[in-house]
Amino acid sequence: MDLNLGIEYEAFREEVAAFLAESWRPRTPGGDRLRQERAFRTLATQRGYLYRRYPRRYGGGEQPDDALKEQIIREELAKAGAPGEINSGGSKLLAPTLLSWGQDWQKERFLRAALHGEEIWCQGYSEPGAGSDLASIRTRAELDGDAWVINGQKIWTSNAAQADFMFALVRTEPDAPKHRGISYILLDMRAEGVTVRPLRQMTGESEFNEVFLDNVRTPADWIVGERGQGWQVSRTTLSFERAAVNPPPFIDALLQRLKDVARRRTRDGRPLIECTDIQQRIAEIEGYAMAHRYSVMRQVSMDSVGQDPGAAALCNKLVGTDIGQMIARLSQEMIGEEGLLMPAPGTSRENMDDVFWVMRSSSVAIAGGTSNIQRNIIAERALDLPREGKPA
Amino acid sequence: MNFHLSDDQIALQDAVRSCVRGIGKGQLHRAAFDSADGHAPEFRDGLVALGALGVGIDQDYGGLGLKLVDLALVCEVLGQEAAPGGYTGHVLAALAVQVAGSPEQKQRWLPRLADGSSIATVALGGAQGWEPEDWTLRVEDSKLNGAGGFAVGADAADLVVVGLAGGGLTIVEMAPPSVTITPLDGSDRSRRLFDLHFTDAVADPLPIAAGPRIYDALLVLLCADAFGGASRVMELTADYARTRVQFGRPIGGFQGVKHQLANLLCEVEPCRGLLWYAALCFDLDLADRSRTIALAKAHLADRYMHMARSAIELHGGIGYTWEYDLQIWVKRAMFDFAYGGTPGVLRQRAVRLGCLD
Structure with missing residues (x-):
């Protein structure tokens, strides 16, 4: 046992540090910081330093799983004050779920933008009557021709006001046992019938919201996994959330x-x-x-x-x-x-x-x-x- | 990064565990605890056969040439099994001779300590203060006079390594009447304690003042015992919760019990990494060595004690009896808590050494 990383990893650390020295200019005065960060992330992803588990065609770095290299990258990014992966519901929660469960067209359509923060996602899980007992959600979705029609209420939804889309757990099989009647569905936050109301927190700020869904229509194929499989699909997200x-x-x-x-x-x-x-x-x-x-x-x-x-x-x-x-x-x-x-x-x-x-x-x-x-x-x-x- | 156990290290732990469990039908801890003198010669022979006494001794002197982290892995298993005897004192004395002894001292003692033909213990501080800065004994004209406290297994030892004022160390052979040993009525009957008294005892000081280093090693090995012990008490208590039935169901099904056990696991489980890091601080002589080790021992001693007390609570009356084995670990937790300095003392030491900077 020792604390040395070994030659291969020390070389990798030097490689990352050299890349950062060359590619990241902290706080360029007068520059557009957001644009600068975006350009940096794109470059770092191309080099395989960010979003390593995602294929390149979906905007990832496509690298073999290596926890040590990931740690080295995080350490070097922090040292240089450079931006890392976007820490958002879209990139940390939706993306791994889509990668495991999504259809190819869904990955094609949503992954890149979610990872890179070009489209913002919020999570529609908790409801007023379903907190720790999440599987008792009552928001329901019914298939009407080529669309799901969603009715219900979500709560504690971070960033709902800024979000473009929501990934939500909804009840689609009302007669099935409670864990097997849930589906994992995507919806457009700008669709008709979506109302966002901010919740004021004890600190005075408003991060969370209530989201009311009133006959909201979303395309029939915006479902991740099968009908009734949503509980299982959502486990992917929850385990990522807890680890983080x-x-x-x-x-x-x-x-x-x-x-x-x-x-x-x-x-x-x-x-x-x-x-x-x-x-x-x-x-x-x-x-x-x-x-x-x-x-x-x-x-x-x-x-x-x-x-x-x-x-x-x-x-x-x-x-x-x-x-x-x-x-x-x-x-x-x-x-x-x-x-x-x-x-x-x-x-x-x-x-x-x-x-x-x-x-x-x-x-x-x-x-x-x-x-x-x-x-x-x-x-x-x-x-x-x-x-x-x-x-x- | 290499912050996990090697196959050899896992094999070493397995071998020590089998050695303990192979004696007296798995009841060694109980037999030694209840015996008059706490001796377990068969177990000592087993450790000798494994080469465990020489784990930290250089191969040139007949040892295995391993590191403190490996000694800690052995002590972790001994803590888990509540194994009797003065293993820690013996290996610390050997480590002292190895890092601070003259070539003659090494040649004379290390091969004998490695094969068990001589048995050693240590007397580092005690009632007047455990930290090297508190040590008061002095060697004058090659003679040692005064008292040394809380030496484990001194009745079976041929020599003792004693801490001196200024952080030095000296070897003293247990030759009566210049060295008298007085048994104490220690609560941890698996590690019997003795007071020592030196009257013109012949002292053979180690040329290098390695007291602070050996004190750090003592704390690391106590951490290891505490982690091993706490994990075992966790296991014992979870087993009990799974099998003890009240109100028609195992008590481990009640959320009050489940949550208390989950909290305890969250206190104990992360300490495995802390123990390894503390040992590595010593082996790699990292800059934060002494303060990290002091904090680690404070933390582990607290966690073990809390685990042990909670285990009694979770067991109910049976946990407070002499017959039930839990009390053996409770008393080992009390030993690890106080020996080498209590958590409060060690946290203040860490502060003095800059842990808040």
Whole structure:
């Protein structure tokens, strides 16, 4: 065991770094940043550094699966401050689903634009009556000639106002058992009968929306997988969503911010970072963060040689969530009576003040499925405990 | 990247596990725990036969020439199996001689430590403070006087490596009456503790002051024991939850129990990577070695203890009895928690070494 990547991978790292030095100019003054990023992504994809699992004909980099190379690319992109793959519902959730389940024409039509952010997608899963128990959705679609007619309501839909399309779970087989009556359907957000209403969050911002679907028509062949297969199809997306929540670099960044808050703020004229109680608590969280970091590193390394990392992979989301909650709690302690106030005007996700940051951190326990659902999954799959509602 | 176990490493762990389980019909942990002196000669012979005593000793001196990470893998299995004896003290003493000894000292001791013809232990700090900065004993005119605390298995040892003021180390042979050993009524009966007292004991100091390094190695091996132990307690408790029936169903089907177990798994499982990294910090002598190892030991000791306490809670009354094996691991968790420094002490050490910078 060692921490060296080996000659082949070190050479790959140099290759990526050389490409970045040549192709990425950070913050060209006066330049159109979005256009610059788009051009860079196109080039990086052609070189096989982005969207590696997707064929070139669908806008991918088409490279053999190699978790280590992917990690090296992410590290080098971060070092250079260069944009990576677009992190959106379209590229991270819809695209892998289409790749596994889509018909050729669907891949042809949607994949490239979804990956590169040229068309924006939102996810239509949750409903007011179907959260953790997602399979109980009631939004229904009926075939009418060459179109599905959709009626119902979706909720917690991020970016619905900006989205061009939605991928949605709808009930198409009302008489089938609840998991087998669902289909995975695509629809145009500009179609007649789609109404988006923003939901105001506790932070004051509006990321989520309610989406009302009132006799919305979508072509009959805009279905991914077979009729009634939607539940199975959606599992692809959910597993990708869970894997993406709270990875170690995100947690490490939170931890850096926590230390930064402790340096900036004082108690009785003394920086908090010099107070023993605060030191102890940060050091304790650091222990959790280190374990998460090296556990994920172990999983990547094992994956790369075909070993099974076992239960650790199931734990990642909850582990990251719990560390996020610990960090939030200690931050709240440190911001003291400022926690009585709303975030300062003008604070935003891009430029968070400490209050906003503390409030926002509550969302890590919800995104991609609540923690309690995650605990059921871990208990049943990793510990082989009896399934919910089924006495063994 | 090579951050996974090799086939040889997996084979080493399997061999040690079979060795422990092959003795006394899989009840070695129980027999030794309940015996008067805690000795397990058959098990020691088994480890010798495997070459396990010489895992970290250079091949020139009859060892396997492996790294601390490999010693940690052995200790992980010993922790899992609650194996009795002073393996950790023995291999640490050997490591001290190897990294800090003179050619003569190495020649004299390492082959004997590798094949088990001499048995060693360590006395690094103790009640007056575990960290090398706290060590107070001094060698004067080649003689050692004073007390050394909490030496594991000292009654079976031929020599002890003692920590000295300033971070030095010395070999002392267990020659009464210049060295007296007093058994302590330790709670972890699988690792018996002794106080040592030196009266003009002949000291043979190691020329290099490797105390801080050996202290780090001690912490890594305690991490390994803690991880192994915590995983076993996890397994034991999940087994119990699957089989214990109340209200007409296995208690593991109740969400309260399921969620508590899932939370515990999320505490324990990520520590495997942490343990490996801590060991690599030592083997590669990384810049963050001492502070990372201190944080890792603090974290693992806390996780093991929490796992053990929760396991008692999940078992109900049976978990609090002497007859049920869980108590053996609970007491090993208590040992790993305090030995080498408690989590609070070690976190403060990590802060001093710059973990908040």
